[in-house]
Amino acid sequence: MKKWIIGCLLALLMVSPVMAGEDPYIAMVGNDRNGTDNFYNSPKYEQFTYNQNLFGVPVCAGTFPAAYDVPSHPTYGAGCEQFRSQMQVIQPEVCDSLGTVGGVGQFTDRGNDNAVTRAGNSGWYEWYIRLPKKPTGEINLVLQCGVLKPNTFAFYEYDAVSLCAGETGERVGTGICSRKEVNPGTNPLIIAGLPKITAMAYPGPFNSFTPFNLTAFRNPGTYNPFSSGVLVNNAAGQILDGIAAGTRILLKSCMDKTVVTKLPVTGQVNAAAQIEADLEMGDIIYIRMDVPRQGTTDVYCHAESAKVMGIGEAPF
Numbered sequence: 001m002k003k004w005i006i007g008c009l010l011a012l013l014m015v016s017p018v019m020a021g022e023d024p025y026i027a028m029v030g031n032d033r034n035g036t037d038n039f040y041n042s043p044k045y046e047q048f049t050y051n052q053n054l055f056g057v058p059v060c061a062g063t064f065p066a067a068y069d070v071p072s073h074p075t076y077g078a079g080c081e082q083f084r085s086q087m088q089v090i091q092p093e094v095c096d097s098l099g100t101v102g103g104v105g106q107f108t109d110r111g112n113d114n115a116v117t118r119a120g121n122s123g124w125y126e127w128y129i130r131l132p133k134k135p136t137g138e139i140n141l142v143l144q145c146g147v148l149k150p151n152t153f154a155f156y157e158y159d160a161v162s163l164c165a166g167e168t169g170e171r172v173g174t175g176i177c178s179r180k181e182v183n184p185g186t187n188p189l190i191i192a193g194l195p196k197i198t199a200m201a202y203p204g205p206f207n208s209f210t211p212f213n214l215t216a217f218r219n220p221g222t223y224n225p226f227s228s229g230v231l232v233n234n235a236a237g238q239i240l241d242g243i244a245a246g247t248r249i250l251l252k253s254c255m256d257k258t259v260v261t262k263l264p265v266t267g268q269v270n271a272a273a274q275i276e277a278d279l280e281m282g283d284i285i286y287i288r289m290d291v292p293r294q295g296t297t298d299v300y301c302h303a304e305s306a307k308v309m310g311i312g313e314a315p316f
Helices: 002-015 151-162
Strands: 021-028 082-085 102-105 106-108 115-117 125-128 137-142 146-148 194-203 215-217 238-239 257-261 284-291 298-301 306-313
Touching: 102 151, 115 125, 137 284, 146 151, 194 257, 284 298, 284 306
Parallel strands: none
Antiparallel strands: 021 306, 082 125, 102 106, 115 298, 125 284, 137 257, 137 306, 146 298, 194 284, 215 238, 215 257
16 A cells, blocks of 8 residues: 555656746845835735845846946946936925925935926936846836826925825816816827836846847737737737837826736747847846926836836745
């Protein structure tokens, strides 16, 4: 009987696939476990952020991206995860309704310093984030910025988010802190005022490939962005090149906006005729958001305004 049981167990082990664990990950600029967790991450999110050094995933490796040393911005060495912006990173965290103003440029709140793009001005934000794990499912790009009616922080300070929260592309009414209503048949959004997204994958220390743009699923949609085996821009998908009208997004103040991107596959051709590659831990996901001059609201973003989320292989 004992020999029969041992034989059955050996047979089961021989035919069963080797299964590596898969669990959620949440990544941001810098060591993912060193973010401002008490304000930006709930306890549920916090359990899926990791000290990436324990996985052998360095915050800094190689020479890409180049070192960044700009006045009134965070300073980064070459090859490090980074946050960049057109304007100075000296603004308050407007999503913290409990913050206080102590004087000109003196802000006390629970968040990070922000950069602002004000209504009627163009601006941009960039994030370089390393994957802490090899992704095994679709990759979520999650954006969360403060969005206020024009110049309302100057009037209401940290109460502005409770009184004058906005969304990108909204039609702003006359006076302070009002939204313009529309009649049937009129789009409540000014399309030209919506930001555009660029997203790319770059190789890290454990991989080698030519960088390529990620492809987003339109959500909801048919989730079939293929034509004859090639990725195309259609009702189901959009390459995130920051150029096409289909890369526009609508941000609501202090709330998550998720862009679901297809898991890259080695050999897959995308809509820009680029060749995708399987991603590994340590690879860089680059996200850029361009705010157009036609923007109608003030947009505040910071280093943790972009997160990369998904499911990945357990490193051990």
